[in-house]
Amino acid sequence: MSAATGYNFGYLDEDTKRMIRRALLKAVAIPGHQVPFGSREMPLPYGWGTGGIQVTASVIGPADRLKVIDQGADDTTNAVSIRRFFARVAGVETTERTAEASIIQTRHRIPETTLREGQILVYQVPMPEPLFRLEPRVAETKRMHALADYGLMHVKLYEDIARHGHVAISYNYPVMVNGRYLMSPSPIPAFDNPKMHRNPALQLFGAGREKRIYAVPPYTEVRSLDFEDHPFEPVRARAGCALCGSRESYLDEVVTDDAGGRIFVCSDTDYCQGRQARQEAAE
Amino acid sequence: MMPAMRATLAAGFAEPVLDAQACFRAALEAMARPGRVQRVAAPPEAPPPLGGAAAALLLTLADADTPVWLDAGPEAEAWARFHAGCPIAAAPGEAAFLLAAGPMPPLASLAAGSEEEPHRSATLILQVAALAEGEGWRLSGPGIEREHRLRVEGLPPGFAADWAANQARFPQGVDLFLCAGDRLAALPRTTHLAAG
Known part of the structure; x- marks a missing residue:
């Protein structure tokens, strides 16, 4: 399919792409750290993956082959419309096969097929801040990340165990990246968390409404938060x-x-x- | 004070949109897999002493929002200012991007970000004599499965100590692109270097 005329390649203007690209490089250099970026208005509303789309638009080139999934499915409204969007504004090939894709944009799943080097997984993230339910003030959570002070999250997990006998988080289960930053894996099921650990693919995260980008480089340690006597168990x-x-x-x-x-x-x-x-x- | 400048500027990217995208992907892949050498397929025609990869990185990443420091002379400055539209920083510590074709500015003198905002740190684009994979340093850290090896020729003698100090400041610190001709490799602040 050829690209629609009247748009820059990939829809975004070059200034925006450059700004996002700079944020992406810093995000890769500081695994798990949230880098703010100037999120743009996109031709679909916040909550439909505008963060992921902006990341994909800044990364994608004519040689790429794009796959988009929504809760694992290639054929749902969100996945189909984002795939068509990039087929129109970038003229790229699209695919539904995980193994054939060079870029996979995902809403809330990691494909079952093992990813390989050279692939990029782009997550759509509604809320990048893992601590926001425990501490609503952004200035405070920034401080907590600066100090690696994640006691609050451990208390939350402990209270879950005290009340329910297990950690009652089935999706968006917080992870520690490279032993330093607490990170939201986006609302993927906890079942998918182990796939993030030392994944050969590059994982990029875009939150459009919250204006944050973060990343996990390939082969990077990603540990689901747990306790020695209550180890993490995917459900x-x-x-x-x-x-x-x-x-x-x-x-x-x-x-x-x-x-x-x-x-x-x-x-x-x-x-x-x-x-x-x-x-x-x-x- | 100025040496005779050419009457016309050297050109930028032949295809600004696609060439910048291709260069960015090489840079992203380099940053995500430290020590792997990438090639910039279509570098711009840059005035000497700028090499192809270093000049391509500058055009791909710098713009009016990023003060750039370079030591490559007035012709290169005029070229960068025209094609990237970037302000030229007076001192290395004020720059978001630094392009060093000559002696490397000390890493400790560059912007390293703050504890809360470690991303507000400088990226140093350093031109070196040669890059070779599979020999030299042993690299480890995020992006590396077991070990990558990289030999860099043309670094100052105190580089290893300088880099170890930079790495120890994590999450603050400077990120480094090493460029030789149209090839580039990256060392993010997380990469640990051991002598080969």
Whole structure:
């Protein structure tokens, strides 16, 4: 598909791209640290991935192949519209296959297929500050990050254990990056947190409304916060996928009728379809 | 005081949008994988002593928001000012980007950011004689699976100590691009250097 005329390559103007690119380089140099940037108004509202789109627009080139997922799916409204957006304003090839993509923009999942060197994973982030529910003042949270003072979050985890017997966070589970910065992994399920640890791909995070960019370089230590006697445990539905039978992937629960019927299916559509295709080929 | 300047400026990027994007990706990949050498495919025609990669980085990253310090003479300054639109910083400590073609300014004299805002720190673009992967220093840190090796020729003798001090200031500190011709490698402040 050729690029639409009347737009700069990738929609953003060159001044904006340069500003975002400078922020990205500093974000990579300081893993997990939130770098402020001048978030622009985009042709879709805040909350639809404007941060991720601005990061992708600043990174993408004509040789790239873009995949966009929304909760693991390639075929939902947000994913389809962002993919079409870049096909129009950058003229890039798009794909639904994780292995074929050079840039993967994601809302709230990490693909099941293992990423490799050379791939860039761009997260859409609604709230970049992991401490915001515990400390609403930005000036205070900046200070806490400067001092690496994360006691408040440990107290929150401890209170969860005291009340519920386990840490009651199933998504957006806070992580420590490179042993220094507490970071929000964006609202990915805690199940996906271990995939961030020493991932060969470069992980970039964009929060459009909150105007923050941060990053995790490849092969960087990313630890989910926990206690020695209450180690972190990723949560997964105790079932197999109704379509491909996978017992390793992250599952969505789908209600099938109004009589209590339900099935579990893979949240990652590319992974699920790939498995189904291989099973059919084997039969 | 000025040597005779050419009547016309050297050109910038042939394709400003796409060449800057390609250069940025090389810079991002270099910063994300310290010690891996990247090539800038289409560097601008830069006035000497600016090399292709260093000049490309300057055009890709600097603009009116970033004071630039360079030691490459009035022709290079005029070139940078025209193509990047960047103000020229009077002292190294005031610059967001520094391009050193001659002696390296001491890292401790450059902006290192604050504890709360370590990103407000300088990026030093240093021209060196040669870069070679697979020999020399042993690099470790974020972006490196086990160990990358990099040999850099043309660094001042006290560089290793200077860098260790820079690394010890984390999260504050200076980030470094090393450029030789149209090739570049990066050392973010997290990278640990051990003698090879």
